[in-house]
Amino acid sequence: MYTVIIIGSGFGGQCAAINLKRRGIDDFLILERREFMGGTWAQNSYPGAAVDVQSPLYSIESEPYDWSQMFAEQDELREYTDHVIDKHQLRQCTQTNTNVQQIRWHEERQCWCIATQHPQHGEQQFEARFVINASGPLSTPVIPDFNGKDSFNGESFHTNNWNHDYDHRSKKVAIIGSGASAAQIIPAIAHEVEHLHVFQRTPHWVIPRPDYRFKGWQRWLLRRRWIYRALREAIYWGLESRVIGFKYSSTMLELLAGKRARQHIKRQISDPELRRKVTPDFTIGCKRVILSDTLYPALCRDNVTLHDKHDGIAAINAGGIATEQGEQLDLDLIIYSTGYDATDGVISYPVIGRDGQQLADVWRDYPRAYLGTSAPGFPNLFIVTGPNTGIGHTSAIFVIEAQMNYIMTALEEVGRRYKSVIEVKADAEERYTQHIHQEMEKTVWHTGGCNSWYKSKSGKVIAMFPGFSFTFRRWTKNFRQADHIFS
Known part of the structure; x- marks a missing residue:
């Protein structure tokens, strides 16, 4: 049995693995359904692919990089992803070509049972005390059923x-x-x-792309950590x-x-x-x-x-x-170019929690989670880039790293209390979700007069977080013990 299984090897899975290693938790496994690691920027290799957030900010805070331009193109983002994976030796703890079919909570053993399919090994079963789903919201492409x-x-x-x-x-x-x-x-x-x-x-709506290719002397300066950090901060507050x-x-x-x-x-x-x-x-x-x-x-x-x-x-x-x-x-x-199942299909495989309840049934009206990360009835499960964690104005990686504050504190609290299970309380999740959607009513995503992929079938805006990203980070750092059950 693993301590943690991480599903997905994109930036969410990489951040989870790096944070686990920092805390001395090496007993984890990353499951990746594709034959290669890296997530979005390894998979999306279409002509012209590039990021639309400035590269010094669209990167892991602890992993600065020698970027060639302000808005990195796909090949450079893929190189960065490989750099992070190799630096932290994540290939050794990853099984690729492994498609998760289902995860089920085993009450007696107090663990998650993960059923997978592998082209060579066939059906496989894994067990883990904790599961971090990092499959990502932009991983399940959708093609409408056009006539003919x-x-x-x-x-x-x-x-x-x-x-x-x-x-x-x-x-x-x-x-x-x-x-x-x-x-x-x-x-x-x-x-x-x-x-x-x-x-x-x-x-x-389209606005100009303020791209810029760094000169040699600028790249030399940006290799100084404090200068790189200063540029990152300036970009962050400008976007915020x-x-x-x-x-x-x-x-x-x-x-x-x-x-x-x-x-x-x-x-x-x-x-x-x-x-x-x-x-x-x-x-x-x-x-x-x-x-x-x-x-x-x-x-x-x-x-x-x-x-x-x-x-x-x-x-x-x-x-x-x-x-x-x-x-x-x-x-x-x-x-x-018809998008992804990014709202109602946040998790593409069946998730079965306590008493056989399915996450799809709990989310039948619309997906919801405490801090966009955990759901009552599904202990020891954490969802990276879950409901209402999308960000329309800054780096998604910033939010992923904020979620890591909450996830890692939760794991530490379980160990500190000599417990085996953590679960968010239903009333805490309800309060949080109500607050999120009350705040959402003030946003342009709710009042702007469009029908976007940000909304679920319910009409609620599920993809976006209705506020400043530093607010979300503050919430994830302020771990509320009273909102959780330890057992």
Whole structure:
């Protein structure tokens, strides 16, 4: 039996493993369903993939790096991930190609039983006193069930599983979706394909991307820990100020960001019809704001056609896509940039807790968790990037590291008390969840007039945390013993 099993080897799993090692807990195992480690930035290798948070902040605080540019591209993020994994010798305590089928709480043994499937070893069973789920909210891609989708004779794939063996150059291509991934792919391939059809359900607000490639002498300076830390702090507080607009002043948000986004459209697009198509009808910030200097110029190309909601997909057929305007588009490739099950599907496998209750049933109305991390009835289980831990203005890794404060303190408290089980109280989770959704009503994600992936089927905003990230960090550091049961 392991002390801890970590599910997922992305930044959440890496942070968990590093923190366990620091506390002398080496009896842990990381389970990774893919054949490689690294999570998001190892899996998402589509053309143009890059981070939209400045690299010195979008990194583990204790693991600074010699970044080449302000907004790192996928290959450099993959190198950083490998650097962290190798530095802390995490490959030795990881089993890849291991897909978790189910986890079940065993009351008598006071442990979690983890059932997995491995292509060589078949079905495997593991036991652990604690489970840290770090599978991530952006790990289960979703492809809508378009009429005739399976009849297409050409190539098709989701952006999460980009087929690098397929040569898209000089091909007739359609990309379905216009969110963050599509906004990076479109400029990266538009000049390479014969024609690119972009199917947009709703437009996103786009603002310029303030990227910057560090000069040699700047990288030399940033290798000094205190200078790197100072830059990280400056970036953090600059981004944190956005919360004022997201939550407290939509007028300020519109005056600053909204005006900038409208000017961006006016400056880069001259065609009035295309301007109309790309201009959202909701408050900026309600949906994810895209950073790009190259998206609009790509959409202006002669070989790119933007289809909006008035000219959407009627059906997919053997030859390509039939539009709602009655046009048949003959295609070689369909790219699905249609997102992830990031709210209702926070955990993709069955979780069975005390008395046989399933987490999916508890979350039937909407996903919820104390500090976005633990749920009553599911002892010794911690969820990294759980409900309402997403962050729309700063680094997701900052929030992951904040969750580690709570998780590691919980483990320490169990040991200090000579107990074996910790479980959050139902009333504590209820108070926390009510407070979160009361605060959410003040935010642009609730009032901005859009329907985003931030919301679950219930209509509640599940993906985002409604406040400052330093508030969340303070809450995770202030461990409330009275909110938990030790046994």
